[in-house]
Amino acid sequence: MRAIVVSRPGGHSSLELQERPNPEPRPGEARVAVKAIGVNFADIAVRLGLYEAAKGRYPIVPGFEFSGVVDRAPEGGRWRAGDPVFGVTRFGAYSSSVVVPQDQLFPCPAGWDFPQCAGIPAVYLTAYYALFHVAHVEAGDDLLIHSAAGGVGTALLQLARIAGCRAIGVVGSEHKTALCLRLGAEAVILRDHRWERRAKELAPSGYDAVFDANGVSTPRPGFRLLAPGGRLVVYGFAELLSKGSGGASWLKLGWRALRVPRFSPLEMTASNRAVMGFNVVFLFHRKELIKSAMERLLGWIGEGKVSKVPVTSFPLEQAGRAHQALESGQTMGKLVLTL
Ligand SMILES: NC(=O)c1ccc[n+]([C@@H]2O[C@H](COP(=O)([O-])OP(=O)(O)OC[C@H]3O[C@@H](n4cnc5c(N)ncnc54)[C@H](OP(=O)(O)O)[C@@H]3O)[C@@H](O)[C@H]2O)c1
Structure with a gap:
């Protein structure tokens, strides 16, 4: 082979x-x-x-x-x-x-x-686990989804729509907007210097959950954007790498790693907001979880609720x-x- x-x-x-x-x-x-x-x-x-x-x-x-x-x-x-x-x-x-x-x-x-x-x-197991096992979203929730046009992002948008949530997407480039809207995003924000203000305008009472795999510059504003009781789900750190560099500059990596925000239990308790993380690769041995998630996903695909x-x-x-x-x-x- x-x-x-x-x-x-x-x-x-x-x-x-x-x-x-x-x-x-x-x-x-x-x-x-x-x-x-x-x-x-x-x-x-x-x-x-x-x-x-x-x-x-x-x-x-x-x-x-x-x-x-x-x-x-x-x-x-x-x-x-x-x-x-x-x-x-x-x-x-x-x-x-x-x-x-x-x-x-x-x-x-x-x-x-x-x-x-x-x-x-x-991507679908990641999105499924993030929405239903980590953030426990419910119909009517306001969600903010970063990198919404990417692999996990497009899965999050589609499953959020199935769950009856209102999803706002955030993307790094304008050309990604149309795809997010087609997959069910109610609005799409460009990740420029105004993105946090724009996100606030779109959900003045705050978001019930924010999904973030950038990992460095966006989790802190994402935490600020949460409604009381809201959950910030950080599941990736794409921003640790330089876009398109092909290799890792250890100096830059170390510097960015230092900028990954730290959240204290005290501030979470005082503001009634939570920060959560997970990695699906550590879940493959949980056969029942994977089986039931995949059965539901294949069901939705069969019903035409998840598009290609x-x-x-x-x-x-x-x-x-x-x-x-x-x-x-x-x-x-x-x-x-x-x-
Ligand atoms: N924890 C888990 O279990 C789990 C499982 C699967 C994936 N992940 C994580 O989820 C994220 C998405 O994975 P994916 O495979 O579906 O990739 P993807 O979203 O298709 O591509 C990555 C996206 O991240 C954004 N990004 C931000 N900073 C970047 C940088 N420095 N270099 C490149 N891209 C950057 C870009 O979108 P915008 O510029 O539009 O934001 C890019 O399109 C990754 O961080 C991955 O590690 C985690």
């Missing part, structure tokens, strides 16, 4: 295409001939050596999600050779062949092609180009690698 391997963390050239022996499934597992792989911001952190859960695991094959066709599954299991599936894995998806426990695979929804299916699990978002494809061997595009901060929807 072919796999993209990071032997030593670094720039785009550290994503190396290698030939490896085909993995064999053990009882309870299935092997998938991969057709497409979802690219996530976390893969960039893995490539750079900044991803906590990947530490000590190099050489590593990055990648959390894939789609393809089952090509080997033990008799009597849930899957049969030829089934079109998508799935999650804790690393290892940047590969032409993936072996995972059978309950980490899900059926491709009708009318969704392999690139679209590969882009489902990471733009997908930009790159060949597996050009994984570096896909990372470069995501690092530019200009992409919309999902990026995938195809075979």
Whole structure:
């Protein structure tokens, strides 16, 4: 099989295409001939050596999600050779062949092609967990969603609409506005020097929840924008990296890390607002949670309540180009690698 391997963390050239022996499934597992792989911001952190859960695991094959066709599954299991599936894995998806426990695979929804299916699990599970398990949103809530045109952002917008919430999107570039409005944002704010004032005008009583994966400059204003009882959910730190740089400048990284805001329990209690964080990659072992989330998501997809978002494809061997595009901060929807 072919796999993209990071032997030593670094720039785009550290994503190396290698030939490896085909993995064999053990009882309870299935092997998938991969057709497409979802690219996530976390893969960039893995490539750079900044991803906590990947530490000590190099050489590593990055990648959390894939789609393809089952090509080997033990008799009597849930899957049969030829089934079109998508799935999650804790690393290892940047590969032409993936072996995972059978309950980490899900059926491709009708009318969704392999690139679209590969882009489902990471962003929708993240958005689902953030909305329903962390922020506990309810119908009628006012939500502020940063990076609303990105992978997780477009999933948050769609699930917020399903939950009956009013969502305001924030984006870094004007060209992203139309997509957010199409996916259900009531209004979209450009992240310029006036964004906080504009956000305040759109929800004068404050937001019930703010979703932030910028991580450095926006969480503090996001906390200020909360209504009493509101929750600030910080789930990413894209701003730690320089847009489009390809490598990590340790000096700049360290400086930005110092600027990640700190919130004291005292100020949270005094203002009746909360700050929360999570990482879905640590939830893959919670089989019941993943199963019920995915059942609901696939139900909504089947009912046409979740629409397809733009997908930009790159060949597996050009994984570096896909990372470069995501690092530019200009992409919309999902990026995938195809075979
Ligand atoms: N905690 C979790 O479980 C979890 C799971 C999945 C993803 N995440 C996090 O969620 C975020 C979104 O992930 P994604 O894969 O869906 O990516 P994405 O949103 O499609 O792309 C990242 C977006 O972040 C914004 N951004 C802000 N500063 C940036 C910078 N310095 N460089 C590049 N982009 C920058 C850009 O949008 P705007 O300029 O429009 O804001 C960019 O389009 C990431 O921070 C990721 O680490 C967390």
